[in-house]
Amino acid sequence: MAKKLYKGNEAFAEAAIRAGCEGFFGYPITPSTEFLEYMAKRMPELGRAFVQAESEVAAINMVYGAACTGKRVMTASSSPGISLMMEGISYIAGTELPCVVINVMRGGPGLGNIAPSQGDYYQMVKGGGHGDYFPIALAPSTVQEAVDSIALAFDLAEKYRSIVHILVDGNLGQMMEPCEMPPMQPLRETPPDWAVSGAKGREKRILSSIYIDPPDEEVTNLRLLKRWMEIEASEVRYDELHTEDAEIAIIAFGTAGRVASTAVRQARAEGIKAGLFRPITLAPFPKKEIAALAKRTKRILVVEMNTGMMLDDVSRVIEGKVPIEFYGRLGGVTPLPDEIYDEIMRISHNIDAPAPENPRMEWVTRLEKILEGEN
Amino acid sequence: MKETSIIISGFGGQGTLFAGQLLTYAALDYDKVCTWIPSYGPEMRGGTAHCTVIISDEQIGSPLVRNPNAVIAMNLPSLNKYEPLIKTGGVLIANRSLMDRDADRADIITLNIPGNEMAEELGNSRITNMVMLGALLQLMPVLPMEVLKTALDHHMPERNRKYLPLNYQALETGAKFAAENLKEAV
Amino acid sequence: MAIAEPKIVYQRPTSLATRVTHYCPGCTHGVAHRLIAEVLDEMELREKTIGVAPVGCSVFAYNYFDHDYVEAAHGRAPAMATGIKRMLPKNTVYTYQGDGDLASIGMAEIMHAAARGENITVVFINNAIYGMTGGQMAPTTLPGMVTTSSPGGRDIESMGYPVRMAEILSTLDGAGYVVRRSLHDPNNIRKAKKAIRLAFETQERGLGFSLVELLSSCPTNWKLSPVDALQFIEDKMIPMFPLGDYKVNPEIGKLRV
DSSP states (O other), X not given: OOOEXXXXXXXXXXXXXXXXXXXXXXXXXXXXXXXXXXXXXXXXXXXXXXXXXXXXXXXXXXXXXXXXXXXOEEEEEXXXXXHHHHHHHHHHHHHTOOEEEEEEEBSOSTTOOSSBOOTTHIIIIIOOSSSSXXXXXXXXOSHHHHHHHHHHHHHHHHHHTOEXXXXXXXXXXXXXXXXXXXXXXXXXXXOOTTOOSOOTTSOOOEEOOOOOSHHHHHHHHHHHHHHHHHHHHHOOOEEEEXXXXXXXXXXXXXXXXXXXXXXXXXHHHTTXXXXXXXXXXEESOOHHHHHHHHHHOSEEEEEXXXXXXXXXXXXXXXXXXXXXXXXEOOTTOOXXXXXXXXXXXXXXXXXXXXXXXXXXXXXXXXXXXXXXXXX | OOEXXXXXXXXXXXXXXXXXXXXXXXXXXXXXXXXXXXXXXGGGXXXXXXXXXXXXXXXXXXXXXXXXXXXXXXXXXXXXXXXGGSOTTOEEEEEGGGOSSOOOOSSSEEEEEOHHHHHHHHTOGGGHHHHHHHHHHHHSOSSOHHXXXXXXXXXXXXXXXXXXXXXXXXXXXXXXXXXHHHHHHO | OOOOOOOOOOOOOTTBOSXXXXXXXXXXXXXXXXXXXXXXXXXXXGGGEEEEEOSSGGGGHXXXXXXXXXXXXXXXXXXXXHHHHHHOTTSEEEEEEEHHIIIIITHHHHHHHHHTTOSOEEEEEEOSEETTTTXXXXXXXXTTOOBTTBTTOOOHHHXXXXXXXXXXXXXXXXXXXXXXXXXXXXXXXXHHHHHHHHHHHHHHTTOOEEEEEEEOOOHHHHTOOHHHHHXXXXXXXXXXXXXXXEEEOHHHHTOOO
């Protein structure tokens, strides 16, 4: 099929439909609203369920109910809306239901702004809702990759009866980029054996997140953990650019990753051995692969559109074996390639310098200088 | 790495976002890799609206650039913001109709064009964006004019289709103006 | 002397599970459960019914019915029921909710489910108190009523007035059937059952949102004997929450059951 030019949010929505999404429940919020608008038009055309809910709280609880039927269901929102959804997300995790939640992230905390950000890393990657559970978190970096990740997200959600978070930011939601849509998948005909459908000819089924006796909840938590360890062992995904011989390896995801790729190519064109490691699954985090990268590179630069949330995960994996540096832009500001290129050049000139004692603190000093220059 | 970046900036309602989209559709038709990214903040609601288009032969990393190869500045704030940022050797198309000064950087190709007046002469000030785009393609032939016209034919919203010939005319008028004034610029 | 063959005149409805409930002695939740089960049996809906349990005393309602059930977050049962009903429009979907769940934390969800004309049935237990957490003030607590969070009695100056849900919901065009009944004596229980039947008939006929508000007793938290608690419903609750039909779709009004 030929490539067509899509607006990010609309491409994601069409991809969800083609992946067999039968129910969408959402609430308008910038910068993800086009997703909802697209679903409002397309889902009824196909005889599938669409509800604009009274709030994100209601939307995710509609998803919760819909997920109980075993069909492919999802919602899409943006940071403040995702915060409201955390109640339902925890219940869905506790009931072990598959569903897909897309967060088109924007600047925060609070109302913040509507510009692109990666500030919801902890919330989306670590869980965000209450209780002991593990969401799968995917972070595509192009419209095409996001489109492809949606079918993958539904597959993973069903395979592991898990929530799959997709993290994109306002850049990806709002930009237009050519992409090739996957073909329309046939809808599942028979519900899975745990779904509610009416107890005709079988024992009744109960779907609940309650385990009132702590030993039962303990067994449940353990089951979730073991499932998670299986996911960690088999579902890690990442992309690499020139990391084979990279002396400076950038680690960045989503938009920060694609911006970094421009800087890496520019540096390479000038003979500097830079590379990019881009986690696609933030959960499970590519721990082994990053540890292996640390063995063959001289210095690592983590780039994010937040204050260094993934930096913490990278540091934990690297265990001080190779110096780590950090560069981030905050609050809805997207870094430009030249900023990352400048960082590569700075590191390149000091490649054998001692490791920064606190990469975050040294970055704050550099960023404050940059901000003085910009203002 | 052959990559061309273009920023189109102006007031909301001047058709900057559509001009950028059109360029991007045409780039795709021309088998190029491309991205279009808008400003979508509160600014688009009545303030300035701008978009960045990148046209390339290879995979595009960042959809945003600090120093574009070309800028269409539809109003004075856009000129003030982007004129200093254009790469040396780049192109600036400045809508002189809405500016109290000429764009005057010497290390780039600068065209001061009375976009609004030219559009009004053609009969509709709303096609100023096409006059400017025509001028840009003349001075920076990133895509053939014919490809752009085909894209316009394919992507013109239904309600505006009756203006298609007028839009073609605007593109040609802009290009002609640029061709005639280029001699002076170089 | 020949003994007549024994005839079964009363037994457990098929839709009710063979399980002892955790409800306090004298609580009317059990009565409400039984009425629902009888109606599901009579309408032969058990095999296509999915119930949505709330958070509150009836949080374990799913254990007491013998049909598919899901458990909602506090107040969100109407949203969850919406999700189920939209995916499985041919199934029968109902929520079972208390006053804290429906009229306080779940106010938005119930209002909008009704406004959308969501084709679900809601059984709303109004006992004017939070039972499960141990007797705190509910949105339906009567003025002057003593609870653990209104120890001096509900003071309308600082705590406001009770909320009359049936009346509020009946103003919404999406509602097909909204009535209030009481469970304080056999006559009213019979009327309550008929109302539950008509609520499910509303859903089966696709006539929109249906809700039966049931005035119920909470002897434990009201600190009354079961009999006195029933008397309290008659003397104190009904004057504040008048029984009646607040919205009845004409098609349902004509129905004889």
